[in-house]
Amino acid sequence: MSLHLQQDQPSAWVRRFAPLMPLGLALDLACGGGRHARLLASLGLDVLAVDRDPQALLATEGERIHTLALDLERPGVESDPAFPLLAGRYTGIVVTNYLHRPLLPLLLSALADGGLLVYETFAQGNGQFGKPSNPDFLLAPGELWQAVSDHPDRSAFHVIAFEDGYTASPKPAMVQRICVRRGGSAADNALG
Ligand SMILES: C[S@@+](CC[C@H](N)C(=O)[O-])C[C@H]1O[C@@H](n2cnc3c(N)ncnc32)[C@H](O)[C@@H]1O
Numbered sequence: 001m002s003l004h005l006q007q008d009q010p011s012a013w014v015r016r017f018a019p020l021m022p023l024g025l026a027l028d029l030a031c032g033g034g035r036h037a038r039l040l041a042s043l044g045l046d047v048l049a050v051d052r053d054p055q056a057l058l059a060t061e062g063e064r065i066h067t068l069a070l071d072l073e074r075p076g077v078e079s080d081p082a083f084p085l086l087a088g089r090y091t092g093i094v095v096t097n098y099l100h101r102p103l104l105p106l107l108l109s110a111l112a113d114g115g116l117l118v119y120e121t122f123a124q125g126n127g128q129f130g131k132p133s134n135p136d137f138l139l140a141p142g143e144l145w146q147a148v149s150d151h152p153d154r155s156a157f158h159v160i161a162f163e164d165g166y167t168a169s170p171k172p173a174m175v176q177r178i179c180v181r182r183g184g185s186a187a188d189n190a191l192g
Pocket of ligand 1: 029030031032033034035050051052053056070071072073074095096097098
C-alpha cells in the first residue's frame, strides 16, 4: 500500500479551519486515502472526494462521501462533464500534498459565497528533507497568496491565514498553507 494511503491523521491546518466551513457540499481534491474527506463528513458536510487512483477511492468511501475517479491533469479534462471545479459549487475545498498549478484559479472560482479553501502542500527547499523534490510539485515563495491576488475576482476573497516555511511535524518539510474565504461578512472573518 502506498504512503498516502497509510497516512490517516488529518493535517493540523485542515483540522483548524474545516470547522469554519458552512454546511453544504465540500470537495477533497486529490483525496488519497480520504483522511480529510472523513474529517469533513464527520463535521456534517457532504463530500465529493476526487482522485485518479481507484484504490485510494476505495479507502475513502464512507457515509456522506461520494467518490469520483478522474485524472485532473488530462488535457481537456475541464470539458469532461464530471469535472468537479464548477463555479460557486462548494462551501469548502481541501487540497493537501498535491499541486497542479492550472487548477489554482479554478479552485477559488469553485467556492460558493462564504466558502473556504484550505490548501497545504510542499514548498521550495523541501528537497533537502526528501520527496517531493521536483520543482513542479513545490510552491514558490508566496505562490498560494499570489494565486489569490492574481484571481480576476480578487476583491471577493479574504485570506484568513497563510504560512510559508519549515515545519518539524508530522515530519521535517518545507510547506506552504493558506485558508481563503470567498465573500462572507466581516464577522465571518473575525479572528476570535
Ligand atoms: C501525496 S497524495 C495526497 C493525498 C491526500 N490529499 C492527503 O494529503 O492525504 C497525492 C494524491 O494525488 C493524487 N493525484 C496525483 N495526480 C493526480 C491526477 N492527475 N489526478 C487526480 N489525482 C491525482 C494521487 O493519486 C494521490 O492520491
